[in-house]
Amino acid sequence: MTTPLLLIEDTPSLQMVYRSVLTSAGHAVRVAATAADGLAAFTEVKPSVVLLDLVLPDRDGLDLMADMLAQRPEVHVIVITANGSINKAVEAMRAGAHDFLVKPFDETRFLGAVDNALTGRPPAGRAARPAPRPRAAPATASPASDAFIGASEAMERIHAKIRSVARSMATVFITGESGTGKELCALAVHDNSARASGPFIALNCGAIPQDLLESEVFGHVKGSFTGAISDKPGAAAAADGGTLFLDEICEMAPALQTKLLRFLQTSTVQPVGATRPRKVNVRIVCATNQDPLEAVRRGRFREDLYYRLFVVPIHMPPLRERGEDVIEIARAALQRFSAEEGRNFTGFSPEVETLFLRHPWPGNVRQLLNVIRHVVVLNDGGLVTPAMLPESLPRGLEAAAPEPERDHAAAADPTRLGDLIGRPLAEVERLLIEATLARCNGSVPKAARMLELSPSTLYRKIEGWKDA
Template structure:
């Protein structure tokens, strides 16, 4: 069982993180400062150290030296995100912004521990990876499982594109592993020893995104009491990965375009520009070309980003890869939870192969983790996966009543389920709340949100009374 040290001076955060890790089968020790950690423990003996950046006495980065090679994950608030990136240059394994999402923290911990364990064999290992595919072909350089023709084609493109400095746009549904592709591109490039800075454009508040990406000068806006470098500048010499770039505000898009065209940035509130050497990789689940046509995304930026486009297929289109990935996840979870050898029952394999996995690889991993936790023996049955194929099919059939008695303007012939869903939502979202849309479609609000994400249909903000009734 991996042993993790938490160094955090805020008791509430430290206790919450400890409970989260212990629930996921990690052994946890804790300290409130670097000095306390030194006095109580042999720091290099841990498998991973998770530390706040700002601590009483010595900063969290001091643990990088004391750890003597043990990986250190730095936690920080958005206000000091710039300093966290600096800590990576000092040797930190990664950083995570507070308040952090539980899944995000667990994914970071899993990935770091796996990379440490597999470093001699597969330095590019990452979430959803395996060293060898069923066909026997080693994938250690890519670090992603995939035997189907679409994935093999993708791997070939990654190997060709990675050594270049060309901008890459990764397209695919949520949960397909777009960040894994970005990491593979970085790890196989000449910039592999420089930082890979990952930014989720949808996770940073719109009012902060320009400052976070491009930095700002003192006094540039209310609260800017000191100048700060941005994440683009932090990635100088390395790779900048912008996930969910379709959520980037138009003003920030204009600044990003300058980075791509001129290779320079200008901080918010500054009149001077400075050169940066950054390789940009962007990812999105949305149709940027369509967004550009409607003015929601800059057309000139789209063409700058779309130099090399890599398409990640959804899990439902990857054939035998689904079961291969599931078995890899099962092996990993069994090892992490010290469960011995586990295997899928025939009905579980059938369910895994038949289910459409709207949440893709992320949903599959969560299902496997849940099944391992609930399993009492050595065989994973279908019911432990928490997937109901019949219910999923029934949910689709619930659209059928809408096809009867629909308005004359609504085409119902020769439309697939997804076509009908898209047509109905776009037709009615201006005057219906999310609750009303879901009720008319015969699905839950959660299902409505997931299908919006999968089909790239942005939610429009309701106005007036509609806003009040939707909450």
């Protein structure tokens, strides 16, 4: 039986948000609100991954992490800290944490950190593939690259565009929802290019604190700032002769966008603290789960950089628009996971396949793979039936029906405002936000859209309640 993730977080609203995101992605979660309860749960369930807020009411999170690592050194701890506590996150990494999350963070970064911890991969944004890779002939994925399995019309167009663009030096801009396989698309472009034997360096711009991102991209020299104890080449130099993949490009700070534009224009990098630039030969592939043009309109992304990068766009379609591909991906994943876990599954029942075709899959391929992994780990084999599916996945087909329209007339009914009159405005705001989060099943992005706020603003408000 698979062990749940352990989430140690004392703020109820954040507990609800984090748990909802994790369960929607197919993960089982055990929640604790204090260090004492967290350590007891850690001893009981023996999780492989712990999500640990460093600020707890009864004990310092670093001390708790030390106790957990002393018990089980193999556990992967992801520490969660506020924006003003970067030094504490760095201290946690030195003490043995696998990764850190700085609030506010989005669902993509959150789930990416968890996926990396579960598979033992290095943290997102610090993972690289500098070793030479053999060139792949067709623009198709390996058996493990489930997002590229399928023969739908949408994916055929993707394969054709990859085959065409891979032979050029043109910058590729990949868009698509979280979990659709944007990094796999970038890898396919690299593997089908003349640079396939060179390095493929992936950097997640949303996974690294902004004050460290310049050093991660362009490198630094020893002594250029506090903590720079040795020279570091940076991702752009490490990708020399190969491909640099910049994920979540729209999260890049404006000041660094200017330096990236200069890099694209001159093909030179100048590490922090260096006196001379260095020429490199790098192909840029970038990706975002946002609308980049909307980011330009809002002033969060430079227009000149957008037009410099947006040369060959590739949009990865969501799983719900890929028809029968969902069944092909599920069958391939079932076969692969069965072999890994020593199980003997024969396929899916017609009811399960129908449910898979009807389900909207908000987490896309990532969510589907988590569902299949859940089934394989918790069952011995045979035909997959609806009873084997995780509880987070609706059994009935009616679950795929769209959410009902909001009753604006009822919401505007002044007779329902009586309980709020006389309360402080901050308290009314908190009640409204918590009610909206509950309606959106804990999804901060959905609640933010409903409230016409940015997700980062909503995260900051939720975090502020903790300090109040």
